[in-house]
Structure formats: C-alpha cells, structure tokens
Amino acid sequence: MHGQQMNHAISLASHDWxxxxxxxxxxxxxxxxxxxxxxxxxxxxxxxxxxISRYWHVLGEPVRTIYPISSPDFPVRLFNRRSARFNDRPV
Incomplete structure (x- = not known):
C-alpha cells in the first residue's frame, strides 16, 4: 500500500523533480x-x-540497527517522476 500511496502523491506533483x-x-x-x-x-x-543518507534515532538517541535496516541507510529520495516510481510492495 505504501508504494501505491507514494505513486499517487507523485502523480499530483506540479513539477517533474x-x-x-x-x-x-x-x-x-x-x-x-x-x-x-x-x-x-x-x-x-x-x-x-x-x-540521501538517513540516520536513525530512537528517543533522541542514535541507533546503528533497526532490524533489518542498518543506520545510516541510503534510500533514493530525489528523482524525476517521469523516470522513477515506487514499487507496489507493502512496506
């Protein structure tokens, strides 16, 4: 559901980036x-x-791992909507 929601929001963007x-x-x-x-x-x-590097904090304290994700992780956050989309997998 997350990917579908994100793709819907992206489709409403007024700019390509x-x-x-x-x-x-x-x-x-x-x-x-x-x-x-x-x-x-x-x-x-x-x-x-x-x-974009993403550092995880819990209750204000940095953490190195929130299984199965290590911190920092590096998700794609800036892209052209004509060339990229989220997949339809649930989170």
Missing part, C-alpha cells in the same frame, strides 16, 4: 545546500536520482 520524504525525516544542511546547487545549475538528466 520530486523530493520524497517521510514526515519524520529532516534534511541536514549539507543536503539542503546540495539540492539548492542542483536547482541553480543545469537541469540534471531525467534518469538521474539521488540517495
């Missing part, structure tokens, strides 16, 4: 600067996508 994040995720300053530099430069190729 999508930054797709969960509500409990926060970008660090380095990632924000990277995205702003991309926006200011030449249009990236439509088949490009970027993984």
């Amino acid at each position: 999508v930054l797709c994040m969960d509500s409990d995720e926060i970008l660090d300053d380095e990632t924000v600067d990277f995205i702003l530099a991309l926006k200011a430069g030449d249009e990236p190729r439509p088949d490009q996508a970027w993984r």
Whole structure:
C-alpha cells in the first residue's frame, strides 16, 4: 500500500523533480545546500536520482540497527517522476 500511496502523491506533483520524504525525516544542511546547487545549475538528466543518507534515532538517541535496516541507510529520495516510481510492495 505504501508504494501505491507514494505513486499517487507523485502523480499530483506540479513539477517533474520530486523530493520524497517521510514526515519524520529532516534534511541536514549539507543536503539542503546540495539540492539548492542542483536547482541553480543545469537541469540534471531525467534518469538521474539521488540517495540521501538517513540516520536513525530512537528517543533522541542514535541507533546503528533497526532490524533489518542498518543506520545510516541510503534510500533514493530525489528523482524525476517521469523516470522513477515506487514499487507496489507493502512496506
């Protein structure tokens, strides 16, 4: 269901480039600067996508593993919606 919901949201985007994040995720300053530099430069190729490092915290404390995911992990979060979609697998 997660993939279907994400794909529906992506289909409603007003621009081709999508930054797709969960509500409990926060970008660090380095990632924000990277995205702003991309926006200011030449249009990236439509088949490009970027993984963003994600560090896990529980009750304010960093954790190294939340089975089966290790921290940090690197999900694709920035992509062109004409070239990428989420799969339909449940989470």
